[in-house]
Amino acid sequence: MDMTHYMELLATNQPWNLLIFMAVPVILAETIAVSELYILFTRNLKGTVRIINKFAGILAGFYFLIIFLHLFFKAVIPITMAGQWRTIIDVIAVGFYLLGVVPLLGISLLELDLIGKHKSEESKLKLHATFVAVFLVVAHIAMIFGMLSPSLLGGHSGMPGM
Template structure:
């Protein structure tokens, strides 16, 4: 069975690619998500948990911007130009992974005070929480499609399998 480029990226150059492209952004995003629950429950927006939440939000947004640029230049553009995609699941996995730039970048912009200025702290945290939720959705969709045989959605017959009509 062939892997999607998403899974191949995580599998090669062990453990570095797994750390760079999965562990660092997910640990930072989960730090934001977990601290977010505390903040929304307590409304304590001035303590150390808010500092951690803000630091992790800015860090993950800036970090993932670098990942996004790197993968666009070194994977998406070359694969598209050469016709190297392995099927629809491959494109969906990489596309949803890279779509993480929208919520993660939004979180960083919010935490840097560049957007949401007209809202109170609780209002900004509501946007923050929505962006965290959006990130969880796109990241999990990327993982699901990333684990598929990339030819599965193309109608091609995978090794040992049968095409459904």
């Protein structure tokens, strides 16, 4: 199989893996991103859109934390121990996908006032928007590398020593 573990995960067990590992996180992240733009333009921190943004933010972070823990222990550690990474392309795809937990969990913690508690509303908006931007960047890097063929760098078998 000449694909990254990222793409293999999404292609296996159709449609469930695609829904669990891609659709739900992307729908939540895009809900956050779109509502974030509305909030930034209107500065309406009390309306329905803000409530949707807050709910999606809390849910996305903890949902992705569960995904992170599941994949870290069920995929990353076993793949690493067996030396089965499919070139650095594979490592980047999976690594950046899992890195999405940092900004998404940051959004959840911010929404629950577990971080940034003493910041002004303006500062919280900036931090929230920064987390959204960071997530969009790492998710797109994961998708781009995930769609590449590991054979572009000369192989598809395991990477001994990784």
